Every structure is written in C-alpha cells, then in structure tokens.
Amino acid sequence: xxxxxxxxxxxxxxxxxxxxxxxxxxxxxxxxxxxFKKFDLKGMLTGLQKKVADIIESAKKEKADAVKELKTAxxxxxxxxxxxxxxxxxxxKSAEVISEKILKEAEKQIExxxxxxxxxxxxxEKLLVSTLSKSTSKASVKIAQAHIEKVxxxxxxxxxxxxxxxxxxxxxxxF
Amino acid sequence: MANTKNTLIAxxxxxxxxxxxxxxxxxxxxxxxxxxxxxNILAQSPDLNxxxxxPLTSAENKKEIINKVFTGEVDxxxxxxxxxxxxxxxxxxxxxxxxxxxVALDDINNISRIRVTSAVEMSDESKNKLKxxxxxxxxxxxxxxxxxxxxxIAGLVIxxxxxxIDMSLRxxxxxxxxNIIR
Numbered sequence: 001x002x003x004x005x006x007x008x009x010x011x012x013x014x015x016x017x018x019x020x021x022x023x024x025x026x027x028x029x030x031x032x033x034x035x036f037k038k039f040d041l042k043g044m045l046t047g048l049q050k051k052v053a054d055i056i057e058s059a060k061k062e063k064a065d066a067v068k069e070l071k072t073a074x075x076x077x078x079x080x081x082x083x084x085x086x087x088x089x090x091x092x093k094s095a096e097v098i099s100e101k102i103l104k105e106a107e108k109q110i111e112x113x114x115x116x117x118x119x120x121x122x123x124x125e126k127l128l129v130s131t132l133s134k135s136t137s138k139a140s141v142k143i144a145q146a147h148i149e150k151v152x153x154x155x156x157x158x159x160x161x162x163x164x165x166x167x168x169x170x171x172x173x174x175f
Numbered sequence: 176m177a178n179t180k181n182t183l184i185a186x187x188x189x190x191x192x193x194x195x196x197x198x199x200x201x202x203x204x205x206x207x208x209x210x211x212x213x214x215n216i217l218a219q220s221p222d223l224n225x226x227x228x229x230p231l232t233s234a235e236n237k238k239e240i241i242n243k244v245f246t247g248e249v250d251x252x253x254x255x256x257x258x259x260x261x262x263x264x265x266x267x268x269x270x271x272x273x274x275x276x277x278v279a280l281d282d283i284n285n286i287s288r289i290r291v292t293s294a295v296e297m298s299d300e301s302k303n304k305l306k307x308x309x310x311x312x313x314x315x316x317x318x319x320x321x322x323x324x325x326x327x328i329a330g331l332v333i334x335x336x337x338x339x340i341d342m343s344l345r346x347x348x349x350x351x352x353x354n355i356i357r
Contacts, residue, residue: 137355141348145328148344152294152329159295159329166331166342167305173340175312 185271192256192272193279201252203280209249210273213257216244217269228267237261287315290334292324294343305331 017023036042152158192210196203217224226232226240241257260266281288289309291297297305302319309317313335324332327343334340 133355137352140355141352144351145345145348148348149328156295159293160298160301162329162344163293163297163301163331164304166333167301167308169342170305170308170312170333170340173312175335 181268181271185268185275188272189275209253234261285315288318290320292322292332294325294327294329
C-alpha cells in the first residue's frame with residue numbers, strides 16, 4: 001500500500017471515528033471530567049449534602065425543642081387552675097389583712113377624732129362657763145353699783161359714813 | 176412727771192438752795208416765795224420760759240433778761256441762782272428744782288403732803304379727823320390736798336408720794352368682781 005492510500009484509509013477511519021457516538025461520548029466525558037476537576041463539583045456536592053444534613057438535623061432538634069416546649073406548656077396549663085386558685089386565695093388573704101389594717105387604722109383615727117372633739121367641747125364648755133361667769137359677774141357688779149349709787153343719792157349721809165369708815169380703816173394699816 | 180435725770184439734776188440745785196437757807200443767808204420761806212413767783216411768771220409768759228431755756232440764746236442775753244424781769248421782784252441771791260442756771264444751761268429744770276425744794280422744805284418742817292380724793296366734799300369734821308389720824312400715824316404735820324371725783328362712788332383714795340391707799344367703793348366693787356370671776 002502506498003502512502004496515499006494509507007492516508008485515505010486513515011482519513012476514512014478518522015471520519016468514521018469522529019462522526020461516531022463513541023467519539024462524542026469520549027469528548028463529553030473529557031469535558032465533564034475537566035469541569036468536574038475545575039469547579040470541584042464533588043466538594044460542592046459534599047457541602048450541599050452536609051448542609052442539607054445539617055438542616056435536617058436542625059429541624060429535628062427544633063422539632064424536639066418544640067415538643068419539649070409543648071410538654072412544658074401543657075404541664076403549665078395543666079397546673080394553671082391550681083395556680084390561679086393559689087393566686088386568688090393569696091390575693092383574698094392579702095385583701096383581708098389590708099382591709100383589717102385599714103379598719104383598725106380608721107377605728108384609731110375615729111377614736112382620736114372623737115377624743116379631740118371631746119377635749120375641744122370640754123375646753124369650749126369651760127370657756128363658755130368662764131365667759132358667762134364673767135358676763136354675769138360684771139352684770140351683777142354693775143347692778144350692785146347702780147343700786148349703791150341710787151342708795152347713796154337717796155341717802156346723802158351714807159357718803160359721810162363711808163368716808164368715816166375709810167378713815168377708821170387707816171387704823172388697820174401700817175405706814 | 177419729771178424724768179429721773181432731770182430730778183437728779185434738780186435735787187443738786189435744790190440742795191444748794193437748802194444750804195443757802197441753813198447758812199442763814201435767806202429764809203426757807205423767802206426762797207420758796209421767790210421761786211414760786213418766778214414759776215408763776217414763767218407760766219404766764221411761755222416765751223420768756225422758752226428764751227431762758229433755749230440753748231441757742233446767749234448766756235449774756237439771758238442774764239440781761241433776768242435782770243430786767245426779776246430785779247426788785249426777787250432777792251439778789253435768787254437772781255444769781257437763776258444766772259448760774261443760765262451759765263450751766265440748766266434753766267429747763269427750774270420747775271423740777273422748785274418741786275425738789277418744796278419736798279426738802281417739807282422734810283425739814285416735818286410736813287407730809289397727802290392727796291385725798293372723795294366722791295363728795297368732805298365735811299370739816301371728817302377733814303380734821305383724817306388729818307389727825309394721818310398725823311398720828313405718820314408722826315408728821317399733814318397738809319391735805321383734797322379733790323373730788325364722783326367716779327370713786329364713795330369712800331376715800333389717799334395718795335402719799337408713790338403709795339396709794341384705795342378705800343373707795345369702786346375699788347371694793349372691782350375686787351368683788353375679780354373674786355367672783357376666780
């Protein structure tokens with residue numbers, strides 16, 4: 001075989017080879033392998049896989065927490081009536097104590113006011129009695145004075161009598 | 176009423192007049208008469224009193240006025256006494272000096288002047304009785320200074336210097352009123 005024929009044969013084989021699916025498949029694999037190597041698709045896939053696994057784990061944990069919280073809430077709700085009763089009971093007791101304290105204070109204040117009022121009334125009574133006594137005594141003395149003046153006017157000799165009594169009174173005084 | 180300071184000043188000048196009488200240069204009566212005359216003249220002429228008491232008027236003018244007004248009216252020694260008052264700027268205590276002199280004169284003569292107030296005029300019998308009683312008690316000659324005040328109602332109020340003996344009916348009524356209130 002000559003060189004020309006050889007070349008034609010090689011060309012023919014090359015054409016068959018190039019146009020065959022196998023060739024395309026090999027090229028595709030080569031490109032895919034290059035991309036796989038270039039962009040570290042394995043690492044990316046592994047990362048994605050880990051992320052998904054983490055998300056799933058986190059979701060499971062959240063679910064467990066939620067279940068726990070639900071149980072706590074259920075437990076709390078289960079004791080709510082009792083707690084409410086205790087709170088109401090305590091409030092009632094506090095109210096009773098406060099009410100009793102207020103009542104006692106009020107009673108004390110009433111007693112104090114009553115005592116002060118009595119004292120004021122007593123003082124006013126004494127003042128009134130004193131004022132009345134003063135007024136009465138003043139009026140009595142005025143009446144007595146008017147009477148004496150009338151008697152003195154009607155009986156001029158009485159003036160001389162009082163003058164002499166005053167003179168005699170000097171005997172009882174020391175100078 | 177004279178203040179204490181004036182009284183103290185007046186007492187010193189009064190003592191000088193008493194000493195004058197004791198030395199026999201003038202009688203107590205003459206001094207008393209002359210001082211009373213001067214007091215009356217000053218009372219009748221407030222302007223004269225004002226000029227003689229005014230510290231702004233010169234002593235020489237005052238002495239000239241004294242000479243003109245009192246020469247022949249009072250003894251020369253009394254005129255000299257007035258001039259001493261002028262020199263010492265003490266003429267304003269003249270009336271106090273007279274009062275002090277009268278008190279001193281009363282002491283010398285053993286006289287006690289007693290103010291007596293009655294509601295009506297006292298009879299002569301009562302006056303004598305009171306005078307004798309007071310003289311007996313005080314061991315002094317008593318001169319009564321009588322006055323009438325109907326406000327005392329009846330009885331007597333006797334004042335001896337600072338002492339007051341209130342024996343009036345008004346006082347007794349006041350006491351009664353106070354006792355009733357207690």
